[in-house]
């Protein structure tokens with residue numbers, strides 16, 4: 081490689097300016113303890129090519145480094161902002177509109193509020209009537225306004241593509257992307273792994289982009305937004321460890337924007353969504369915090385043919401801290417959900433009470449969380465999934481703190497001839513110990529059976545379409561740690577999950 085050999089002095093003399101402006105790096109690296117294990121245990125990321133180690137500190141460098149077509153390790157230094165343009169300035173939603181199409185093109189008249197109004201048939205018919213009567217509407221020429229509204233839905237994909245090109249960062253084969261220290265963050269970045277193999281993502285804050293142009297679903301707070309923090313499509317051998325996945329740098333909930341007549345705009349999609357025949361993934365020692373729809377593993381029935389026989393995941397040692405749903409949602413694949421700490425706030429009335437030890441019941445939304453932040457469920461057992469659950473710990477606050485009826489949920493379980501299978505064990509090869517909720521032992525088998533009975537009675541799952549069984553499941557081996565109590569699990573996760581300190 082043809083280095084310019086100019087030493088850039090950034091506090092570290094080990095940074096060398098390479099070709100394309102990329103800087104190679106052989107300075108101090110974080111002392112990361114874990115090795116890959118579980119279904120993603122075969123991955124090596126960029127670790128086999130020590131000569132290719134780079135350091136990046138802005139979006140231009142990150143994009144260039146990720147594109148290198150060989151085995152490499154990329155260290156992230158500081159906060160990289162997905163909306164930083166190559167000229168150094170920061171794009172806003174208005175920038176994406178103002179730079180779509182060519183200068184002067186009509187698409188630059190896109191307006192998100194008008195887009196929302198344009199989907200309201202009542203509103204639209206009022207404008208149409210005013211136009212027919214050659215009147216004004218809300219101070220505008222109704223004929224012109226009606227035409228402008230009619231364009232919004234068609235313009236949205238164009239401005240959305242401009243945003244995607246900016247905030248989407250594509251990974252290539254054989255890559256390690258690693259935070260240099262706990263200040264390392266990808267802020268407003270959608271990492272996407274499409275048909276790639278062998279990737280490590282470690283020691284990073286992964287802050288998902290806020291979609292400028294999400295599509296409304298159900299009034300007032302259900303939306304379809306794009307941009308996962310990490311989106312994985314048809315990829316294999318992936319290990320994500322010691323990361324913190326969240327909606328803003330501070331880790332707090334993002335309050336929704338409000339649009340007339342009271343829409344609460346949820347601009348976030350998943351934090352870690354995997355689909356289309358992805359395989360051999362380990363998601364370990366991460367913190368998933370203050371998010372709505374966190375881990376979607378399996379994109380839906382349309383992908384069944386590509387997913388069945390693939391989609392093997394190990395979800396180990398993670399701290400789900402106020403993650404309202406999909407912790408994870410599991411379709412069609414084989415899932416090990418081991419030794420995770422679940423902390424939630426439950427303010428909704430129990431779905432069923434047979435297995436709950438309730439002192440009181442409530443259905444009041446929490447005063448201090450947005451509607452979409454209300455806890456829904458942890459483990460979604462969906463169509464034909466094979467799920468092994470072991471050694472998880474539950475801590476719950478809120479008005480219905482001890483309710484266990486939302487630990488599991490079922491959906492799309494309607495095929496008794498192709499059932500989902502759920503195996504519940506504790507302690508692996510060591511002594512069995514009870515799972516706990518708020519420190520009290522709970523019987524997960526009874527709770528899972530209660531969930532099955534509830535959804536069968538409700539008519540949304542078929543009798544026999546979810547089996548509680550461990551037939552055909554193997555005792556997991558090669559895990560970083562065996563446990564002998566729920567308390568040990570909680571301590572381990574608190575110590576090991578998230579960026580290194």
Ligand SMILES: *[C@@H]1O[C@H](CO)[C@@H](O)[C@H](O)[C@H]1NC(C)=O
Nearest residue numbers: 128149150151252253254278
């Ligand atoms: C990735 O690594 C594999 C195995 O070492 C190798 O066969 C493949 O060519 C590599 N691909 C790239 C893009 O470096």
Ligand SMILES: *[C@@H]1O[C@H](CO)[C@@H](O)[C@H](O)[C@H]1NC(C)=O
Nearest residue numbers: 081129131132133150151152
């Ligand atoms: C290792 O990195 C060098 C660049 O330093 C690159 O030229 C080479 O192709 C890489 N090797 C592999 C196997 O990817």
Ligand SMILES: *[C@@H]1O[C@H](CO)[C@@H](O)[C@H](O)[C@H]1NC(C)=O
Nearest residue numbers: 165166167168169170175179
């Ligand atoms: C950077 O590029 C954007 C988009 O083209 C433009 O709006 C902005 O004015 C530029 N900023 C600077 C400092 O050149």
Ligand SMILES: *[C@@H]1O[C@H](CO)[C@@H](O)[C@H](O)[C@H]1NC(C)=O
Nearest residue numbers: 137138140141165166167168
């Ligand atoms: C990105 O960082 C590199 C290396 O420090 C620097 O040369 C380049 O100007 C930076 N780009 C921007 C847009 O800040």
Ligand SMILES: *[C@@H]1O[C@H](CO)[C@@H](O)[C@H](O)[C@H]1NC(C)=O
Nearest residue numbers: 200201202203206299340341
């Ligand atoms: C739709 O428009 C009508 C008329 O302006 C308004 O009363 C209603 O609240 C709107 N509904 C939604 C969901 O935006």
Ligand SMILES: *[C@@H]1O[C@H](CO)[C@@H](O)[C@H](O)[C@H]1NC(C)=O
Nearest residue numbers: 211212213214215216221223
């Ligand atoms: C509509 O109203 C404008 C302004 O009052 C008027 O100039 C125009 O002739 C009207 N058009 C029709 C078709 O009535």
Ligand SMILES: *[C@@H]1O[C@H](CO)[C@@H](O)[C@H](O)[C@H]1NC(C)=O
Nearest residue numbers: 213214215216221222223224
């Ligand atoms: C509205 O605009 C149309 C087309 O530009 C024009 O023909 C019409 O007269 C205008 N109506 C009013 C009320 O000004």
Ligand SMILES: *[C@@H]1O[C@H](CO)[C@@H](O)[C@H](O)[C@H]1NC(C)=O
Nearest residue numbers: 149252253254275276277316
């Ligand atoms: C990346 O790896 C996948 C799976 O091994 C392979 O199909 C693909 O061709 C590789 N891509 C490149 C650019 O080498």
Ligand SMILES: *[C@@H]1O[C@H](CO)[C@@H](O)[C@H](O)[C@H]1NC(C)=O
Nearest residue numbers: 315316317358359360390392
């Ligand atoms: C996943 O790993 C298993 C071995 O554990 C292997 O048989 C399978 O081919 C791998 N899947 C992909 C898509 O590489």
Ligand SMILES: *[C@@H]1O[C@H](CO)[C@@H](O)[C@H](O)[C@H]1NC(C)=O
Nearest residue numbers: 438439440479480481482520
């Ligand atoms: C939850 O259970 C614990 C332990 O049994 C008990 O101390 C606490 O009062 C219960 N909380 C509620 C809200 O019922």
Ligand SMILES: *[C@@H]1O[C@H](CO)[C@@H](O)[C@H](O)[C@H]1NC(C)=O
Nearest residue numbers: 381384463464492493494495
């Ligand atoms: C479950 O998946 C199968 C494909 O294997 C599909 O035919 C069926 O419709 C799915 N069921 C539901 C309820 O989505």
